[in-house]
Amino acid sequence: MSWIPFKIGQPKKQIVPKTVERDFEREYGKLQQLEEQTRKLQKDMKKSTDADLAMSKSAVKISLDLLSNPLCEQDQDLLSMVTALDTAMKRMDAFNQEKVNQIQKTVIEPLKKFGSVFPSLNMAVKRREQALQDYRRLQAKVEKYEEKEKTGPVLAKLHQVREELRPVREDFEAKNRQLLEEMPRFYGSRLDYFQPSFESLIRAQVVYYSEMHKIFGDLTQQLDQPGHSDEQRERENEAKLSELRALSIVADD
Amino acid sequence: MAKHGADELSCRSGSLDGEGRASEDRSLLRQRLAVQELIDTEVSYLHMLHLCASDIRSRLQQLPQGDLDVLFSNIDDIIKVNSRFLHDLQETASKKEEQVQLVGNLFLEFQEELEQVYKVYCASYDQALLLVDTYRKEPELQRHIQGIIEAVVPQAGSSGLSFLLVIPLQRITRYPLLLQKILENTVPDASAYPVLQRAVSALQDVNTNINEYKMRKEVASKYTKVEQLTLRERLARINTHTLSKKTTRLSQLLKQEAGLIPRTEDKEFDDLEERFQWVSLCVTELKNNVAAYLDNLQTFLCFRPHEYSLDIPEGPAVQYCNLARDLQLEAFLTFKQRLEGLVWQPLCSLAKALLGPQNLIKKRLDKLLDFERLEEKLLEVGSVTYQEEAARHTYQALNSLLVAELPQFNQLVVQWLGQILRTFVTLQRDLAKQVLQRAEGSMAQLPHHHVPEPAFRKLVEDALGRTSNQLCSFQETFEKVLPPPTTQPLLPGSERQAQALLSRYGPGKLYQVTSNISGTGTLDLTLPRGQIVALLQNKDTKGNSSRWLVDTGGHRGYVPAGKLQLYHVVPSAEELRRQVGLNKDPRCLTPEPSPAPAPSIPTVNQVIAVYPFVARSSHEVSLQAGQPVTILEAQDKKGNPEWSLVEVNGQRGYVPSGFLARAQSPVLWGWSLPS
Numbered sequence: 001m002s003w004i005p006f007k008i009g010q011p012k013k014q015i016v017p018k019t020v021e022r023d024f025e026r027e028y029g030k031l032q033q034l035e036e037q038t039r040k041l042q043k044d045m046k047k048s049t050d051a052d053l054a055m056s057k058s059a060v061k062i063s064l065d066l067l068s069n070p071l072c073e074q075d076q077d078l079l080s081m082v083t084a085l086d087t088a089m090k091r092m093d094a095f096n097q098e099k100v101n102q103i104q105k106t107v108i109e110p111l112k113k114f115g116s117v118f119p120s121l122n123m124a125v126k127r128r129e130q131a132l133q134d135y136r137r138l139q140a141k142v143e144k145y146e147e148k149e150k151t152g153p154v155l156a157k158l159h160q161v162r163e164e165l166r167p168v169r170e171d172f173e174a175k176n177r178q179l180l181e182e183m184p185r186f187y188g189s190r191l192d193y194f195q196p197s198f199e200s201l202i203r204a205q206v207v208y209y210s211e212m213h214k215i216f217g218d219l220t221q222q223l224d225q226p227g228h229s230d231e232q233r234e235r236e237n238e239a240k241l242s243e244l245r246a247l248s249i250v251a252d253d
Numbered sequence: 254m255a256k257h258g259a260d261e262l263s264c265r266s267g268s269l270d271g272e273g274r275a276s277e278d279r280s281l282l283r284q285r286l287a288v289q290e291l292i293d294t295e296v297s298y299l300h301m302l303h304l305c306a307s308d309i310r311s312r313l314q315q316l317p318q319g320d321l322d323v324l325f326s327n328i329d330d331i332i333k334v335n336s337r338f339l340h341d342l343q344e345t346a347s348k349k350e351e352q353v354q355l356v357g358n359l360f361l362e363f364q365e366e367l368e369q370v371y372k373v374y375c376a377s378y379d380q381a382l383l384l385v386d387t388y389r390k391e392p393e394l395q396r397h398i399q400g401i402i403e404a405v406v407p408q409a410g411s412s413g414l415s416f417l418l419v420i421p422l423q424r425i426t427r428y429p430l431l432l433q434k435i436l437e438n439t440v441p442d443a444s445a446y447p448v449l450q451r452a453v454s455a456l457q458d459v460n461t462n463i464n465e466y467k468m469r470k471e472v473a474s475k476y477t478k479v480e481q482l483t484l485r486e487r488l489a490r491i492n493t494h495t496l497s498k499k500t501t502r503l504s505q506l507l508k509q510e511a512g513l514i515p516r517t518e519d520k521e522f523d524d525l526e527e528r529f530q531w532v533s534l535c536v537t538e539l540k541n542n543v544a545a546y547l548d549n550l551q552t553f554l555c556f557r558p559h560e561y562s563l564d565i566p567e568g569p570a571v572q573y574c575n576l577a578r579d580l581q582l583e584a585f586l587t588f589k590q591r592l593e594g595l596v597w598q599p600l601c602s603l604a605k606a607l608l609g610p611q612n613l614i615k616k617r618l619d620k621l622l623d624f625e626r627l628e629e630k631l632l633e634v635g636s637v638t639y640q641e642e643a644a645r646h647t648y649q650a651l652n653s654l655l656v657a658e659l660p661q662f663n664q665l666v667v668q669w670l671g672q673i674l675r676t677f678v679t680l681q682r683d684l685a686k687q688v689l690q691r692a693e694g695s696m697a698q699l700p701h702h703h704v705p706e707p708a709f710r711k712l713v714e715d716a717l718g719r720t721s722n723q724l725c726s727f728q729e730t731f732e733k734v735l736p737p738p739t740t741q742p743l744l745p746g747s748e749r750q751a752q753a754l755l756s757r758y759g760p761g762k763l764y765q766v767t768s769n770i771s772g773t774g775t776l777d778l779t780l781p782r783g784q785i786v787a788l789l790q791n792k793d794t795k796g797n798s799s800r801w802l803v804d805t806g807g808h809r810g811y812v813p814a815g816k817l818q819l820y821h822v823v824p825s826a827e828e829l830r831r832q833v834g835l836n837k838d839p840r841c842l843t844p845e846p847s848p849a850p851a852p853s854i855p856t857v858n859q860v861i862a863v864y865p866f867v868a869r870s871s872h873e874v875s876l877q878a879g880q881p882v883t884i885l886e887a888q889d890k891k892g893n894p895e896w897s898l899v900e901v902n903g904q905r906g907y908v909p910s911g912f913l914a915r916a917q918s919p920v921l922w923g924w925s926l927p928s
Contacts, residue, residue: 034563041561051553058546065538066674071531071667078671085674106713113721117728124734175734186727189720191565196716198569199699200709202576206696207706209689216682223675230591233676237599240669244606247665248473249658251609 015139015169016132016176024176027183028125034187035118042111049100049108056096063089084222088215099208106200114193117186128179131172138165277440284438288356291431292346295339298424302332304405305417312401323384324418326377330370331421338363353439357448360432361455368459371425372466378422379471385414425463429456469654472647473609476616498623505622522652525659526614532666533607539670540600547597550589554581569699576695584687588680595676603666610655610662617655620648736819750806751785751820758787764803764817775865778803778810785820786812794895794909802911809863809911860884862901863914874899874906882913 063086066072072079142165145158228236244250306328310321338359345355388394402413436449559577562570623644627637637645696702701709754763766784780786786803793800793811801814860883862876876882882901889896889907897910
């Protein structure tokens with residue numbers, strides 16, 4: 001906690017045992033990491049779902065543009081194929097929107113809520129640190145007076161300073177105790193908190209891709225697509241290209 | 254053999270129609286000779302072809318393979334066809350009487366094949382000649398080639414390669430002539446006559462078609478090239494010739510638009526072109542849309558939410574991370590690759606293929622304008638120049654080329670598009686299958702996998718509701734960690750003052766001065782460190798929030814906010830424990846604000862100026878400390894409560910609201926009134 005500069009000299013006595021300090025730093029460190037990860041996860045999740053939506057929309061555009069081409073009016077086969085494709089794309093877009101909504105509700109919102117606790121935590125830690133500084137300062141003062149020659153005014157002053165120290169020390173210890181208790185609890189709460197979100201995320205994929213498999217499976221059947229391998233398809237493409245190139249009106253390049 | 258036959262005939266020729274018979278015999282003889290010539294020349298032709306294809310070509314190995322392909326083109330196919338042709342020809346020799354008819358039929362049989370195979374050779378002949386020319390320019394190479402040729406075909410002479418390469422052309426054009434010779438010497442009522450006639454015209458057709466094909470190919474290759482010219486090159490191309498061409502075309506077009514001259518309506522072509530435009534549009538749009546889709550897929554794949562595991566070592570979180578990683582690295586990657594290879598690449602090829610016909614259509618229009626103008630001229634003048642004739646032919650060639658090939662082009666493109674779309678659909682299905690397989694596998698390991706979806710959603714909702722409350726309570730806990738109590742010592746005698754301020758204003762309003770303040774303006778206070786003050790307003794009359802109006806119990810004035818610190822009346826340890834105990838309350842309650850202590854002094858409804866104010870404008874009015882004023886409005890025209898409209902001494906004007914106070918018994922707080 002070296003960001004708060006000391007205004008007054010350090011006390012000689014180590015007022016906070018090293019183990020306590022180490023424990024505190026460890027717990028707080030874990031929470032800081034968790035904060036970072038939560039934030040990043042939320043951001044990336046949002047970007048991922050945005051890209052997902054964009055993909056779906058551009059798929060819909062493919063079939064929409066095809067449908068509006070005059071070629072479809074004249075060619076019955078083409079028309080029925082493009083119409084079927086269009087229906088499929090629109091349905092998939094609707095399912096995709098649903099999936100994204102579910103993710104928004106069960107993953108992104110909870111992440112946001114979880115992240116909103118951190119500012120309060122950070123403020124609390126800062127205040128504990130302030131209390132520690134005050135405690136140290138007064139402790140140093142007490143020690144200063146304790147070392148002086150015990151005259152009347154010194155004794156009076158010593159008594160007064162000791163009286164000031166007491167509430168400050170109690171305040172710090174209370175804060176310290178409180179945080180040391182609450183921080184691990186908060187950290188541990190993430191386990192129960194996030195498991196439903198991840199479960200929901202997986203299930204959302206299953207729901208969406210089940211639909212997609214069914215819709216495109218049906219469409220594949222309908223369009224009478226033989227089960228070609230990729231090499232076969234490539235060869236078909238090559239063949240078509242050669243046929244085109246055989247025409248004189250097509251430029252050779 | 255021929256001579257023997259001739260002797261026979263001359264013996265037979267008798268008395269009466271000796272003359273007619275003689276001429277008939279002579280015809281027959283000539284016919285037989287012509288047929289023999291056909292066969293003999295075919296034999297030597299084929300022999301020459303073999304020499305070229307095998308001996309010479311194999312020795313020209315130092316030329317690159319591409320060159321050899323251009324030079325010799327499809328000579329192997331020619332050899333195949335002509336070998337069979339010769340074989341069948343030689344067979345006809347055994348059937349003497351019918352031989353001529355058989356020969357005629359043979360030609361008709363082979364007509365199609367001959368056309369197919371020779372048109373290819375003829376079309377590439379010009380290119381071959383160009384290549385030969387380039388060789389001529391390299392003396393070393395030329396000598397080498399000559400050497401080879403002279404060794405194999407001495408009679409080639411100095412023209413070498415070009416002599417050899419032209420032979421097939423010569424042969425195909427000779428067939429009609431040879432047949433014609435046979436026909437001339439055949440009696441019209443012979444059964445062979447009509448067959449021969451047909452054969453002659455067939456071979457003539459073959460030659461015409463070969464020429465047509467060649468011209469189309471030339472025209473196509475001249476105009477399909479989409480040239481990448483720089484601006485400078487384009488400018489360099491402009492000369493008077495091209496300018497005049499263009500201006501003539503433009504004027505022709507304008508005349509058509511103005512209706513001065515009729516436009517050649519070619520419905521067939523227009524329909525074709527329209528369909529081509531639709532096909533082009535389809536390809537272009539689909540290509541762009543697929544590009545956008547691929548871009549979005551790429552973006553989707555670059556985010557990796559599964560890489561942040563939140564330090565959760567097991568359970569659904571880990572399941573999800575594994576699943577998402579697998580999907581990205583395998584299922585989606587494969588999908589993307591297949592999409593690129595089987596959908597995107599073909600679309601790119603299609604888009605490129607569109608350029609040739611687009612160019613040709615443009616050129617055709619240009620040439621059409623030329624053509625129409627020339628038609629006019631032809632009508633008026635009756636003749637056109639040689640160049641103009643060529644221009645007319647160019648248009649006709651272009652037009653017939655497009656009309657012949659565009660329908661096939663359109664059909665091929667549409668078929669291919671259909672194929673591409675079907676592939677796209679299949680790719681989507683395959684992706685879904687892959688993802689589903691893995692996701693179902695992950696789901697099977699989830700705690701609630703047996704729960705149907707609607708019930709699960711309710712479960713999640715409830716769970717999230719509960720945990721959200723828990724989060725609230727955490728937040729509360731942390732917020733209850735208050736700032737530490739101030740540890741600065743109180744000035745002697747100020748404790749009583751602090752208590753008085755406390756009971757008047759409440760604990761939340763007390764601040765302690767952290768370092769000495771020296772006031773500069775008339776309204777600023779000078780305070781020592783440690784002094785307790787009460788906050789009246791956390792900004793000044795101008796809205797400056799770093800200047801606060803405070804009450805010291807004796808004076809009121811402004812101090813810099815940065816030198817104040819919230820003063821906590823030091824809570825006892827029990828009070829702290831009580832505060833911590835409050836956190837155990839599960840309900841998410843906001844703590845009630847501590848009510849401000851009610852003032853214990855009865856107020857009199859009189860308003861007094863607390864201290865002096867000097868009016869700075871005509872809207873304001875001056876005050877003296879202690880002056881009674883009457884408040885007319887407790888805010889200014891804009892509703893700002895910092896200013897009040899008052900009447901004092903018969904004058905009206907605005908004064909800072911903070912400078913006013915309801916009159917209290919002035920004795921209690923020890924206000925020092927200026928004398």
